[in-house]
Amino acid sequence: MDWGAVSAVAGMLAAIFVGLSVVYLALQIKASTQATRSQTYQLATSALAEMAGIIGSDKERARIFRVGMEEPAALTEDEFTQFGYLGISLFRRFENVFFQYQSGMIDEDFWVGHRDNILWFFRRPGTQVWWKDRKFAFSKRFREFLDNSTSAEIASPGTRRL
Numbered sequence: 658m659d660w661g662a663v664s665a666v667a668g669m670l671a672a673i674f675v676g677l678s679v680v681y682l683a684l685q686i687k688a689s690t691q692a693t694r695s696q697t698y699q700l701a702t703s704a705l706a707e708m709a710g711i712i713g714s715d716k717e718r719a720r721i722f723r724v725g726m727e728e729p730a731a732l733t734e735d736e737f738t739q740f741g742y743l744g745i746s747l748f749r750r751f752e753n754v755f756f757q758y759q760s761g762m763i764d765e766d767f768w769v770g771h772r773d774n775i776l777w778f779f780r781r782p783g784t785q786v787w788w789k790d791r792k793f794a795f796s797k798r799f800r801e802f803l804d805n806s807t808s809a810e811i812a813s814p815g816t817r818r819l
Contacts, residue, residue: 701757704750705771712743729783744787745794751775752799759798779803 712722718739724731725740732740755775758768778784792800 701750701754701763701767701771704753708747708750711746718743725783725787726778726781727783729786740783741787741791744784745791747778748795751778752795755799755802756796775803776806779806 711718713719721732721736721739722743725737725743729737729740751771751774754763754768754771757763758771779788788803792804
């Protein structure tokens, strides 16, 4: 028996098995990444849907939010405080979507729709009043994204969103 030939065959088999292992690991990583992205999408969507439910589940809360968005001066001090807490909750969720996009965990298509929604809410008069006092509670990159945005970036500025 030629030990050189046996060694060559063993080396070739080892290379094939290593190659198959690498392919298997790549497939596993791809599946794991897809599952993580899917979960991120689900969590972001659920958080925003929950916020819509919080605002919409109470007639008075919905009124405060609606009036606060357009005419914050028409709210009492307590109502504006409540509007501010709703704004913090909403924009924390928006900040998470922004972070997930920046991290590559959500795709461009998902981001564009949410970006337009974020900017629509951000451009409301009441949000602008609230933002001046509360913006430093958010990450620097998120603040810069909002502060450097323009109204022209919003796909449909006339539509109502939540």
